[in-house]
Amino acid sequence: GAVVSQHPSWVICKSGTSVKIECRSLDFQATTMFWYRQFPKQSLMLMATSNEGSKATYEQGVEKDKFLINHASLTLSTLTVTSAHPEDSSFYICSARERGGLAGPYEQYFGPGTRLTVT
Amino acid sequence: DAKTTQPPSMDCAEGRAANLPCNHSTISGNEYVYWYRQIHSQGPQYIIHGLKNNETNEMASLIITEDRKSSTLILPHATLRDTAVYYCIVRWRSNDYKLSFGAGTTVTVRA
Numbered sequence: 001g002a003v004v005s006q007h008p009s010w011v012i013c014k015s016g017t018s019v020k021i022e023c024r025s026l027d028f029q030a031t032t033m034f035w036y037r038q039f040p041k042q043s044l045m046l047m048a049t050s051n052e053g054s055k056a057t058y059e060q061g062v063e064k065d066k067f068l069i070n071h072a073s074l075t076l077s078t079l080t081v082t083s084a085h086p087e088d089s090s091f092y093i094c095s096a097r098e099r100g101g102l103a104g105p106y107e108q109y110f111g112p113g114t115r116l117t118v119t
Numbered sequence: 120d121a122k123t124t125q126p127p128s129m130d131c132a133e134g135r136a137a138n139l140p141c142n143h144s145t146i147s148g149n150e151y152v153y154w155y156r157q158i159h160s161q162g163p164q165y166i167i168h169g170l171k172n173n174e175t176n177e178m179a180s181l182i183i184t185e186d187r188k189s190s191t192l193i194l195p196h197a198t199l200r201d202t203a204v205y206y207c208i209v210r211w212r213s214n215d216y217k218l219s220f221g222a223g224t225t226v227t228v229r230a
Contacts, residue, residue, distance in 0.1 A: 004162075034217070034218075036220075043206070043220045043221060044157075044163065044220040045220075046217060046218070046219070049215065049217065091160070093162050093163070095162070095163075095218075097216055107165075107216055108216065108218065109165075110162030110163045110164065111162050112161055112162050113160065113161065113162050115160070
């Protein structure tokens with residue numbers, strides 16, 4: 001099946017710094033990528049949807065100036081957490097939808113997640 | 120998208136079938152039922168989906184009631200590796216392809 005990777009798998013940064021997380025579709029072209037955030041013992045919350053070559057669409061309550069999303073190619077999307085604070089510590093997961101893919105199992109492939117800890 | 124209700128947790132014995140219920144009483148005719156699972160500290164994994172007919176694949180079976188107001192995911196022979204949070208999601212297959220994850224059911228398979 002299709003594989004989505006994320007890098008890094010975990011990162012620790014100091015408060016006030018910015019962190020970039022990469023999401024790559026390894027063997028397919030992703031028209032759309034999604035970014036989720038998951039706090040401990042909670043469910044996944046969709047943060048934003050990004051389409052290649054266009055601006056991301058953010059869910060209500062998600063600050064677009066704090067969580068910068070770039071989807072510059074059909075295989076790469078990046079999420080930058082700017083001026084990170086301890087409350088931004090979370091598990092960030094991306095998913096990718098295959099270009100021209102059929103619905104069902106081909107709809108979204110999820111990455112393994114990135115654990116961000118802000119100290 | 121329709122709301123779903125799942126039990127918060129359930130245990131099952133290794134080697135036995137695990138039956139995971141999901142209620143979606145407000146489901147509309149165009150909405151599909153999807154099941155995903157998330158093993159601890161990993162990304163979600165697609166399991167199965169269906170509209171109104173029962174479905175089976177190599178991972179599980181999905182039984183949808185005739186009125187489509189509830190469904191059951193069946194793991195035929197649970198293993199320890201099936202311990203995970205299982206999410207039942209009801210969604211209309213539209214162009215946005217968004218998935219809304221609820222609380223899910225934490226399934227613990229015991230030896």
